[in-house]
Structure formats: structure tokens, C-alpha cells
Amino acid sequence: MTSEILTRATTASSEQDEIVLVGRARRRDAIFAGLGLFILFVAMAFLLALIADLFVDGFSRIDMAFLTDFPSRRPERSGILSAWVGTCLVMFVTAMLAIPLGIAAGLYLEEYAPKNWLTDIIEINVTNLAGVPSIIYGLLALGFFVYLAGLGRSVMVAGMVLALLILPIVIVATREAVRSIPQMIREGAYGIGADKWQTMWHYILPAARPGILTGAIVGLSRAIGETAPIITIGALTFIAFLPPAPVQPDFPFVNFDWLHAPFTVMPIQMFNWISRPQAAFHVNAAATGVVLLIMTLGMNAIAIWIRFRLRRRIGL
Amino acid sequence: MSSSADAFRPSEAFLRRRRLIDLGMRAVLFLSAALSVFVTAAIVYVLVSESWGFFTEVSLWTFLTDTQWTPVFAQPRYGILPLLTATLWAAGIAIAIAIPFGTVLAVYLSEYAPAAVRETVKPMLELFGAIPTVVYGYFALLFLTPLFQTFIPGLTGFNLLVPGIVLGIMILPYIVSISEDAMRAVPASLREGAFALGMTRLQTTFKVIIPGAFSGITAAYLLGMSRAVGETMVLAIAAGQNPNLTADPREGAATITSYIVQMSLGDLPHGSLAYQTIFAAGLALFLLTLFFNIVGFFLRRRFREAY
Structure with missing residues (x-):
């Protein structure tokens, strides 16, 4: 197009031509x-x-009974109690693993890692893992956690595989948050005699907290909606009981049996109901989808709000 | 802080403890970062070791060339082609939608939109990624497919076309985000030079920005393709679970991912050939996405280094 303009401009004598050309x-x-x-x-x-369709189909189905009933053969008496309890337990395990591991790895890559081939390999791996399809993580969990490590098809395995899945998100968020901290904070800490870890613990991590928190929330909101890897490890789609409670009235007051319990989660419950032929189950699926959407979009709204506040604070 | 308040120098014991903590934390942080290498190794190990048994029973040649995939029939056939073509059909439709839409949108956001619009739209696009994929599947099967059936004759209840389109919308924000980054990385001086020559923004885009950001934009396409190939739930829900070697996207067909889902829903005895098939299928999927990811990774790195 450039050459067209140039040749036209030099050969065409009339101004009219140029005006037409510019106009076009x-x-x-x-x-x-x-x-x-x-x-x-x-x-x-x-x-x-998409959002409207889901709300129109499912919103009126949500009531107290829907949240406190177990799934049933009869669609109108089905609920998502076991599903949302399962989701909460799995998310707890995921958060406990992914957040500390992701922060540690991000901090290492940003602040500690020397420039050498080992760091390059780690970086390439983190980037690559972010692109591995989630169902491959499911196969990893099935072959490695369920059978090789003998952990069974349990809440713990689901939490672990989702933690691995969102680890790259937490790592990237940590790195970006740590990178944006001005160098003078580190120099000031070293100047008053802090060693590297003291600088990290007392200055860098607190300053990076909003950014890390945003990444962790976004990561967890992804994990809530993940279905494929959990199906692969063989989560049951029909669960009419709850895992053992994590707290108990007598010593030692906490109980970790729930880690090994079979479970279901909300996206799997929804998938199961979509796969049924009866339209009444589709309404249940839509209602589950509405609850899921409210949770994930709500978490993302919180993350966006934190990011917005953070930007304003740095702007000052 | 110092354990001996009377001296300026902290005691030897205190310094030794601090040094120990510092070194210990360094090791902990390193191990956390090295976990990613371990995870990759574990993925490769599991996929290869579990599909090893499969490939001793079924030759690689049969796996790659047989045109039927019927592992649970009385007369089992183990040809990956039906699953692979369905996967590529859906991903192809997705990318055919996401490339033109995504590129135009990225150009619009990077070159045309005022900063306020860009800063509002980008977080909104991120919401696409926040929506659970099973919800997209619901939308594809129960809203879009009946809608499309009214004007596309011969569209079956399960088909590759509608999930392909939904996949295209799902990967759109991803392609927009990476290619917009690449376009914005083109130095402002090049842009201003083009404006000074009297070019419009559109001419600048095609003559300066897109050539300058070419490797980054290509990387965005490849990474988007990799996502589409690996996406599971939309296809498992809306494309049906019947392996079907077809050239017609109006028909339903199981993809690699939906086959794995379908088999996992049943009871798979550990170590059986049926159990091993999902790892063989998974290995094929992993290699396919790895190829797109690696090429995309290096192209992306190149545009980062270029400026």
C-alpha cells in the first residue's frame, strides 16, 4: 500500500487523486x-x-433444599450437598499446597536463581506445565498418586492434582508481584544488616502480598471449575454421604480421615446431570452451574478489586 | 534483635543460627521451584510406562494407521485416527474462528482503543477463562446446538461444529492477550515513523505492527491451538462419545480427550489393556500439545528478545 501511495503521489498530477486516496x-x-x-x-x-441462559434455566431451582439434599434418582429431590462439601474440602487441600509452593518457587526464580542452565530448565518447565492439558494432569494423578503411591481415589489426590494444575498461575503472579517491588526496599533491608531470608520474609513478601493474593484467588477459581482431571482419577458421580467431619468433640479435635474419603465435586455433579436424558436433570445441572458461576465470578471480582486497589496505592 | 544487647556485634551463636535459616530457606525455595521439573518428569514417566504395555500388544503402526477405535468391542481395533481427526476438526474450527476475531480484536485494543477501554476490556476478557468449562459444555449442548439446528440442516444433537465454535470463543481471550502483548512490544518509534509518513493506523498495523510482532502473533495462534486440542469438557459433553472417522463436522465424534473421560467414568481395572489405552491416547495428546507449546514458546521468546 505504501508503494501504491508513493507511485500515485509522484505520477498523478491532479490533487483530486490524492484526496480520493487519502479518503479511501x-x-x-x-x-x-x-x-x-x-x-x-x-x-x-x-x-x-451464556450467563443469562444458565440463570434463566437454573436460578429458580436453587433453594435451601437444593443446597442441603444429596443427589437422588428423582431430579426434583436431588441436591448438591455432597458436591459443594467435596468442592470445599478439595479446594482447602489445593490452597494449602499450591499457595506456599507457588510462592516459594516464584520467590526462588525471581530473587535467588542464578543465571545458569538449571534455572533455564526450571523456567522452561514452568512455562510448559502451564500449557499441558488438564486431563494429562488427571492421567498423572491416576497413574502416580492413585496407583503408584497408593493414595486411592480420594479428596487428597484431587487436591494435589489441582494444586499442580494451578501452580504455574501462582508462580507467575508471585514473580510479577516481587519484580514490581522497588530495588531500594531490598537495599534498605540489607543496609540495616538483614540477610537474604530476613529481607524476603520481613520486606519482600509483605510488599508483594496483594499481587500474590490476586494470583492465588484466580488460580483457585480455575481449580473450582476443573472437571477433567478429577473425572480421570475416578471421582464418583453419585455420592449420597459426606466425608468424615474434619473437627470432632474429643481430643485431638481434628480428624484427617476426610483426606482419604471418596468424594464428588460440583462440576462433576453438573456433568453427570447434563449427561442424563431427562430435562428435569438439566435444570439441576443449570442450577449447579449458577452456583459454580457465582463462586468463580465472585472470586475473580475480588481479585480484580484487589488489583485495582493495589494499582491506586502504587499510583500515590 | 541481637541476643547480646551490650555488644555491637551479635553473638556467634546468633549469627550461626541466622546463617543456617538463610541456607535452609534457600534450599526449601529451590526444591519448590525444582518441583516443576519433577512434575514434568512424572508426567512423561507415567504416560510412557503405562502405554508401554499397550504398545507391546498393539503395534505403533496399527495405532497410527487403523481407521477404527473400538477398544471395548469383542473384536477390538486400536486406530487413533478417528479420535485424532475429531480432535483436529474441533480445534481447527476453533482456530478458524479465533484467529481472525482474535487478531482484529488485538489490533483494535493495541492500536485503536483508548487506554480506558483497553483497561476495562482486558479484565472482562479474563472472565472468559474464569467460567468453568463444564458450563461452556452445557451452553453448547443445550442452547447453541438446538439454535444452530434451526438453520443448519443435518446438524445432529451431538456434533463437532458447535463445540468447535464454543472452543473458538474460549481461546479467543488467550490469543488476544498474547498477540496484543506482542503488538504493544513493537517500539513506539516505529509506529510514530509510520504516522509521520502519513500512514493511517490501519496501514501502520499491516505494514509495521504485524510484521514487527509476527513471531509473537504466531506464538499466540500456536498456544491457542494447543489449548483447543487439549480442551476436554466441552467436547465430552457436546460432541458425543462415539469414535467416528468423519469429514463432516455436523456429525458427532469422540476426541482423544472425551475418550479418556468416557473410559474414566466406567470402572477401569488397573493394568488391563483398556486401562492402558487411555494412557496411550494421553501420550498422543501430550506429544501433540507439546509440539505446539514448544514452537510457541520459542517464537514468543524471540519477540521478547527482538525489542
């Missing part, structure tokens, strides 16, 4: 901007249609 280029420019805006609206309309 401007028109194309405006059309393209309109096209971008149009695609943006199409994408947003798709998102809204």
Missing part, C-alpha cells in the same frame, strides 16, 4: 475500528448469553 485510506481505517468494536460486542454478547 481513512474510510478503511474507520471501518476497521468499527470491525474491532463489533467483534468486541459479539464476544461480550456471547458471554452474556
Whole structure:
């Protein structure tokens, strides 16, 4: 197009030609901007249609009984009690593993890692793991945790595999948060005699906390919705009992039997209900989807809010 | 802080303890980072060792060329082709939608939109990734498929077309985000030079920005493709679970991922050939996505180094 303009500009003697040419280029420019805006609206309309469809189909189905009933053969008496309890327990395990491990790995890569081949290998692995399909993690958990380590198809294995899955998200968030801390904070800490770990613990980690928190929340919201890896480890789709309670009235007051209990989670319950032919079960699926959406979108809203506040604070 | 308050120097014991903690934490942090290497190794080990048994029973040649996949039939056939073509059909439809839409949207956000619009739209696009994939599956099967059936004749209840389109929308934000990063990494001086020559933003985009960000944009396409190939739930729900070597995306067909889901839902005896098939299928999927990821990784690294 450039050469076209140049040759036209030199050969065409009349000003009229140039005006036409510029006018056409401007028109194309405006059309393209309109096209971008149009695609943006199409994408947003798709998102809204998806959310609206789910709410229309399922919102009226949600009541107290739906949240406190076990799944049943009769759709109108089915509920998601075992599913949401399972989701909470699995998320607890995931958070306990992914957050400390992700922070530690991110901190190492950003603050400690020397520039050598070993660091390169670790970095390439973190990037690659973020791109491995979630169902492959499911196969890893099935072959490695369930059979090789003999942990069974339990809450613990589900929590572990989801932790591995969201680890790259927490690592990347930690690295970005740590990287944005001004160098003078480190120098100030070293200047008053702190060693490396003291600097990290007392200065860097507290300053990076909002960024890390955002990453952890986004990661956990992904983990809540993950279905494929949990199906692969063989989570049951029909569970009409709860895992043993984590707290008990007598010594030692906590009980870890729930870690080994069979379980189901909300996305699996939803998948199970979608797969049934009866339309009444589809309504249950939509209602489960609404609960899931409220949880994941709510968590993301919190993350966006933290990021927004953080930006304002740095702006000051 | 010092254990001997009367002296300026802290005691030897205190310093030794601090040094020990410092070294200990360094080791803990290193091990956490090295976990990623261990996880990759474990994935490769599990996939290879579990599918080893499969490939001693079924030759690699049969696996790659047989046109039927019926592992649980009385006369089992083990050809990955039906699963692979369904996977590539769905991913192909997804990428055919996501590339034009994603590129235009990335150009719009990077070159046209005011900063306020960009900063509002980007977090909204991230919400696409926050929605559980099983919800997308519900939407594809129970809303979009009946809708599309009204104007596409011959579209079956389970098909590859609708999940392919939904996949395209799902990977759209991912492609937008990476290619927009690449476009914004093109130095402002090049952009200003083009404007100074009298180019419009559109001419600048095609003559300067896209050539300058080419490797990054290609990386975005490849990484998007890898996502589409590995996506599971939308296909398991809306594309059916019947292995079907077809050239017609209006028909349903099981992909590699939905086959793994289908088998996992049943009771798979550990060590049986049926159990091993899901690892063989998983290995094929892993290699496929690894290929896209590695090429994408190096292309992305190149655009980061270029400027």
C-alpha cells in the first residue's frame, strides 16, 4: 500500500487523486475500528448469553433444599450437598499446597536463581506445565498418586492434582508481584544488616502480598471449575454421604480421615446431570452451574478489586 | 534483635543460627521451584510406562494407521485416527474462528482503543477463562446446538461444529492477550515513523505492527491451538462419545480427550489393556500439545528478545 501511495503521489498530477486516496485510506481505517468494536460486542454478547441462559434455566431451582439434599434418582429431590462439601474440602487441600509452593518457587526464580542452565530448565518447565492439558494432569494423578503411591481415589489426590494444575498461575503472579517491588526496599533491608531470608520474609513478601493474593484467588477459581482431571482419577458421580467431619468433640479435635474419603465435586455433579436424558436433570445441572458461576465470578471480582486497589496505592 | 544487647556485634551463636535459616530457606525455595521439573518428569514417566504395555500388544503402526477405535468391542481395533481427526476438526474450527476475531480484536485494543477501554476490556476478557468449562459444555449442548439446528440442516444433537465454535470463543481471550502483548512490544518509534509518513493506523498495523510482532502473533495462534486440542469438557459433553472417522463436522465424534473421560467414568481395572489405552491416547495428546507449546514458546521468546 505504501508503494501504491508513493507511485500515485509522484505520477498523478491532479490533487483530486490524492484526496480520493487519502479518503479511501481513512474510510478503511474507520471501518476497521468499527470491525474491532463489533467483534468486541459479539464476544461480550456471547458471554452474556451464556450467563443469562444458565440463570434463566437454573436460578429458580436453587433453594435451601437444593443446597442441603444429596443427589437422588428423582431430579426434583436431588441436591448438591455432597458436591459443594467435596468442592470445599478439595479446594482447602489445593490452597494449602499450591499457595506456599507457588510462592516459594516464584520467590526462588525471581530473587535467588542464578543465571545458569538449571534455572533455564526450571523456567522452561514452568512455562510448559502451564500449557499441558488438564486431563494429562488427571492421567498423572491416576497413574502416580492413585496407583503408584497408593493414595486411592480420594479428596487428597484431587487436591494435589489441582494444586499442580494451578501452580504455574501462582508462580507467575508471585514473580510479577516481587519484580514490581522497588530495588531500594531490598537495599534498605540489607543496609540495616538483614540477610537474604530476613529481607524476603520481613520486606519482600509483605510488599508483594496483594499481587500474590490476586494470583492465588484466580488460580483457585480455575481449580473450582476443573472437571477433567478429577473425572480421570475416578471421582464418583453419585455420592449420597459426606466425608468424615474434619473437627470432632474429643481430643485431638481434628480428624484427617476426610483426606482419604471418596468424594464428588460440583462440576462433576453438573456433568453427570447434563449427561442424563431427562430435562428435569438439566435444570439441576443449570442450577449447579449458577452456583459454580457465582463462586468463580465472585472470586475473580475480588481479585480484580484487589488489583485495582493495589494499582491506586502504587499510583500515590 | 541481637541476643547480646551490650555488644555491637551479635553473638556467634546468633549469627550461626541466622546463617543456617538463610541456607535452609534457600534450599526449601529451590526444591519448590525444582518441583516443576519433577512434575514434568512424572508426567512423561507415567504416560510412557503405562502405554508401554499397550504398545507391546498393539503395534505403533496399527495405532497410527487403523481407521477404527473400538477398544471395548469383542473384536477390538486400536486406530487413533478417528479420535485424532475429531480432535483436529474441533480445534481447527476453533482456530478458524479465533484467529481472525482474535487478531482484529488485538489490533483494535493495541492500536485503536483508548487506554480506558483497553483497561476495562482486558479484565472482562479474563472472565472468559474464569467460567468453568463444564458450563461452556452445557451452553453448547443445550442452547447453541438446538439454535444452530434451526438453520443448519443435518446438524445432529451431538456434533463437532458447535463445540468447535464454543472452543473458538474460549481461546479467543488467550490469543488476544498474547498477540496484543506482542503488538504493544513493537517500539513506539516505529509506529510514530509510520504516522509521520502519513500512514493511517490501519496501514501502520499491516505494514509495521504485524510484521514487527509476527513471531509473537504466531506464538499466540500456536498456544491457542494447543489449548483447543487439549480442551476436554466441552467436547465430552457436546460432541458425543462415539469414535467416528468423519469429514463432516455436523456429525458427532469422540476426541482423544472425551475418550479418556468416557473410559474414566466406567470402572477401569488397573493394568488391563483398556486401562492402558487411555494412557496411550494421553501420550498422543501430550506429544501433540507439546509440539505446539514448544514452537510457541520459542517464537514468543524471540519477540521478547527482538525489542
